[in-house]
Amino acid sequence: MAKRKKSSVKAAGQEKNKKNFLSFFKRQEVHLAFGVLVFSFAIFLILSFYSFINHWKQDQSQLGNFTDKSTTVENMLGKSGASISHFFIYDGFGLAIFIFPVLLFFTGLYIILNIPVHKLRKYWFHGVLGVIWLSCALAYLFPSSDLSGGKIGYEVNDYIQIYLGKTGDLLLLIFTLLLFFITYFKITPSKIKSWIPEKRVNENLTTEDITDEGFIIGTIHENEDKSVDFNLKKKEKAEELSTQELVLNTLAEEKDNRLKTTTEEEPQPNLTMEVEKPISEEQVVDNLSNKLVEEFGEFDPKLDLPKFQFPSIELLNGYNNENIQINKEELEENKNTIVETLSNYNIGIESIKATIGPTVTLYEIVPKAGVRISKIKNLEDDIALSLAALGIRIIAPIPGKGTIGIEVPNKNPSVVSMKSVLASQKFQSSKMELPIALGKTISNETYVVDLAKMPHLLMAGATGQGKSVGLNAVLASLIYKKHPAEVKFVLVDPKKVELTLFNKIERHYLAKLPDTEEAIITDTKKVINTLNSLCIEMDHRYDLLKMAFVRNIKEYNEKFKQRKLNPENGHQYLPYIVLVIDEFADLIMTAGKEIEAPIARLAQLARAIGIHLIVATQRPSVNVITGIIKANFPTRIAFRVTSKIDSRTILDSQGADQLIGKGDMLISTGSELTRLQCAFIDTPEVEKITEFIGSQKAYPDAHLLPEYSGDDELGTNLDIDISERDPLFEEAAKVIVIAQQGSASLLQRKLKLGYNRAGRLIDQLEAANIVGPFEGSKARQVLVNDMLSLETLLASEQQ
Numbered sequence: 001m002a003k004r005k006k007s008s009v010k011a012a013g014q015e016k017n018k019k020n021f022l023s024f025f026k027r028q029e030v031h032l033a034f035g036v037l038v039f040s041f042a043i044f045l046i047l048s049f050y051s052f053i054n055h056w057k058q059d060q061s062q063l064g065n066f067t068d069k070s071t072t073v074e075n076m077l078g079k080s081g082a083s084i085s086h087f088f089i090y091d092g093f094g095l096a097i098f099i100f101p102v103l104l105f106f107t108g109l110y111i112i113l114n115i116p117v118h119k120l121r122k123y124w125f126h127g128v129l130g131v132i133w134l135s136c137a138l139a140y141l142f143p144s145s146d147l148s149g150g151k152i153g154y155e156v157n158d159y160i161q162i163y164l165g166k167t168g169d170l171l172l173l174i175f176t177l178l179l180f181f182i183t184y185f186k187i188t189p190s191k192i193k194s195w196i197p198e199k200r201v202n203e204n205l206t207t208e209d210i211t212d213e214g215f216i217i218g219t220i221h222e223n224e225d226k227s228v229d230f231n232l233k234k235k236e237k238a239e240e241l242s243t244q245e246l247v248l249n250t251l252a253e254e255k256d257n258r259l260k261t262t263t264e265e266e267p268q269p270n271l272t273m274e275v276e277k278p279i280s281e282e283q284v285v286d287n288l289s290n291k292l293v294e295e296f297g298e299f300d301p302k303l304d305l306p307k308f309q310f311p312s313i314e315l316l317n318g319y320n321n322e323n324i325q326i327n328k329e330e331l332e333e334n335k336n337t338i339v340e341t342l343s344n345y346n347i348g349i350e351s352i353k354a355t356i357g358p359t360v361t362l363y364e365i366v367p368k369a370g371v372r373i374s375k376i377k378n379l380e381d382d383i384a385l386s387l388a389a390l391g392i393r394i395i396a397p398i399p400g401k402g403t404i405g406i407e408v409p410n411k412n413p414s415v416v417s418m419k420s421v422l423a424s425q426k427f428q429s430s431k432m433e434l435p436i437a438l439g440k441t442i443s444n445e446t447y448v449v450d451l452a453k454m455p456h457l458l459m460a461g462a463t464g465q466g467k468s469v470g471l472n473a474v475l476a477s478l479i480y481k482k483h484p485a486e487v488k489f490v491l492v493d494p495k496k497v498e499l500t501l502f503n504k505i506e507r508h509y510l511a512k513l514p515d516t517e518e519a520i521i522t523d524t525k526k527v528i529n530t531l532n533s534l535c536i537e538m539d540h541r542y543d544l545l546k547m548a549f550v551r552n553i554k555e556y557n558e559k560f561k562q563r564k565l566n567p568e569n570g571h572q573y574l575p576y577i578v579l580v581i582d583e584f585a586d587l588i589m590t591a592g593k594e595i596e597a598p599i600a601r602l603a604q605l606a607r608a609i610g611i612h613l614i615v616a617t618q619r620p621s622v623n624v625i626t627g628i629i630k631a632n633f634p635t636r637i638a639f640r641v642t643s644k645i646d647s648r649t650i651l652d653s654q655g656a657d658q659l660i661g662k663g664d665m666l667i668s669t670g671s672e673l674t675r676l677q678c679a680f681i682d683t684p685e686v687e688k689i690t691e692f693i694g695s696q697k698a699y700p701d702a703h704l705l706p707e708y709s710g711d712d713e714l715g716t717n718l719d720i721d722i723s724e725r726d727p728l729f730e731e732a733a734k735v736i737v738i739a740q741q742g743s744a745s746l747l748q749r750k751l752k753l754g755y756n757r758a759g760r761l762i763d764q765l766e767a768a769n770i771v772g773p774f775e776g777s778k779a780r781q782v783l784v785n786d787m788l789s790l791e792t793l794l795a796s797e798q799q
């Protein structure tokens with residue numbers, strides 16, 4: 001751990017150095033100086049190249065004596081100019097290299113004028129290609145000239161001519177030139193066609209378009225059948241020639257006539273007209289966010305881990321008994337029993353239809369007119385008895401269908417693998433904020449819900465019925481769809497075994513309190529602190545939303561991505577936070593109200609700011625799932641429970657007691673109740689996923705929640721006796737005053753202390769009026785401005 005901390009501190013230091021380095025280059029004067037440097041170098045090159053062409057022969061022999069002061073060269077930029085030019089022109093690309101300083105010249109100009117240089121990218125690309133091509137072309141055209149193509153041009157030509165011959169070389173040059181024009185000017189066949197419109201008009205002009213009087217009628221039919229036109233032309237070639245003359249004559253006459261009429265009929269006085277110029281408003285300030293987006297692109301939160309790879313579906317298992325096996329005999333048998341049982345009670349059936357799901361089959365019955373629904377509902381037990389099966393559920397009527405449903409468990413249930421639901425089109429193409437593939441419905445359809453819309457989820461069920469698998473399925477769905485920058489989990493696992501595997505992805509996906517070692521919380525005290533810390537985070541996020549004039553996290557992040565929110569004002573990209581509590585009953589039993597209050601607060605308010613709760617319990621009693629909890633968790637999942645009362649406690653209706661276990665579940669979304677088979681994900685699969693992610697590059701630490709110090713841990717007794725002060729009190733005071741930042745984590749870092757001791761020191765500093773009171777997510781205010789005031793204060797205390 002210590003090692004990890006050290007390396008994270010080191011990484012943070014490196015990051016800081018990098019930032020300082022970058023900020024140096026962002027300074028205006030450095031920017032300008034760099035621009036001038038590039039610009040000057042370009043001019044230097046142009047002049048030395050130019051001079052080289054005139055004097056290269058005289059200078060060439062002197063190049064070997066670069067350090068010899070007694071020798072001079074003719075190049076107007078001295079030995080350096082001659083050497084560089086020799087390198088670029090003689091040894092390099094010949095005269096074609098002149099393109100290079102020109103590009104450099106414009107780059108320097110762009111930097112000086114603060115125009116984004118990336119706009120020149122295209123020119124650089126084509127420029128470099130141009131240098132190579134031109135060098136080859138000049139070498140081809142003037143093979144005996146020493147400078148035209150440079151060594152590279154000659155060598156390349158030579159090489160090509162060995163394999164393609166001189167003609168092949170020429171063809172290759174022409175071909176590459178054409179290729180360049182096609183890509184540079186984006187020439188397409190349709191563009192080429194559009195270059196010859198004039199000709200086509202004349203082609204399509206037929207004699208039929210001309211009246212006896214010689215006027216052109218209608219529009220010119222561009223798309224008329226060419227063959228007809230062609231035939232016509234062939235047949236009446238002579239006639240057409242005269243027709244074309246006629247058209248021209250007629251047009252000329254028409255023009256003359258028009259001119260005549262205007263001049264004869266309306267002799268215009270020599271009027272002059274003053275034309276007022278349209279006002280062109282100047283835009284004083286360009287929209288800053290647009291400019292930023294144009295310059296840097298939209299903010300991408302994923303760029304901190306740009307190479308992060310999502311786990312592949314292949315890491316998950318498929319199962320042999322995954323496909324539903326339709327057993328016709330079983331279906332027929334069940335149908336007959338249902339019909340028989342109902343007829344025994346004088347209930348006639350008009351039609352019956354079966355829908356086969358992974359674990360249960362739904363028989364939909366349309367009863368004969370006049371049958372009372374309650375009568376069928378009452379026969380639940382009798383039908384179960386006749387079918388000799390557990391887990392029969394009667395839905396009378398099926399909402400919105402006008403039929404009665406009888407769900408009968410399959411003799412050979414099939415497993416719904418996590419692989420199959422995650423690979424489903426529905427999940428893969430879902431545009432939800434936090435999509436969760438829970439399992440499959442009775443009609444074998446993948447059931448995907450948006451946690452962001454739920455907005456919280458309560459999961460309950462007797463022990464061993466599939467809760468933990470369900471939680472893993474939820475977490476896996478989110479991990480398969482969301483980048484670590486977009487979602488963070490806060491995991492609470494009092495049982496200490498269920499969620500341990502997720503430890504491996506701590507620095508990718510988990511969030512924790514600062515100064516805690518383990519991200520997965522197993523201790524009740526820490527749970528209380530974490531919940532309160534989440535409340536602070538919630539308040540902080542609401543402040544940010546208010547400042548940004550948006551209503552929810554989605555709009556906020558959207559605005560942040562478009563660079564409309566300034567990070568210097570405290571704005572930041574907000575990841576979704578999913579709080580998962582396995583075994584809620586355990587917490588309520590040990591901490592009661594202390595847990596319930598922040599949970600209720602979070603559940604009531606946190607939806608808009610992206611904190612979502614998933615709470616699981618195996619004890620669905622009313623003192624665990626209280627009224628407050630129930631009111632704030634409209635989406636509830638019930639796995640199999642042992643009594644109707646438990647089912648009512650969870651779902652407000654019965655049914656969960658008739659489930660068959662092993663992931664068979666009912667999900668209530670407030671308005672409707674759906675039976676699902678939960679997707680199955682085994683521990684080794686979770687291990688593979690976490691292993692895969694854990695082995696990738698991660699953030700330096702888990703996502704840190706705001707600091708919250710519980711009352712008991714720090715002991716807020718502010719009248720701390722001076723004699724009881726920590727031996728490091730004075731040193732701590734100095735650290736705080738020098739840094740002007742009152743935080744326990746600063747003390748921890750600087751004085752290498754544990755969390756508790758640093759917290760106690762902060763309390764003592766508060767008692768001594770050196771730091772202000774606790775202010776939630778913000779660091780405490782430092783009340784002493786400088787070391788001198790601190791020394792005076794401490795001295796006065798001693799007296």
Ligand SMILES: Nc1ncnc2c1ncn2[C@@H]1O[C@H](COP(=O)(O)OP(=O)(O)OP(=O)(O)O)[C@@H](O)[C@H]1O
Nearest residue numbers: 462463464465466467468469618662663678679680
């Ligand atoms: N969706 C599922 N498909 C098939 N089998 C399942 C499914 N969910 C659970 N099971 C079976 O049920 C067993 C118990 O599941 P799980 O551990 O999730 O129960 P639980 O409710 O969390 O129990 P506990 O409360 O004791 O932790 C699993 O080991 C598995 O064999």
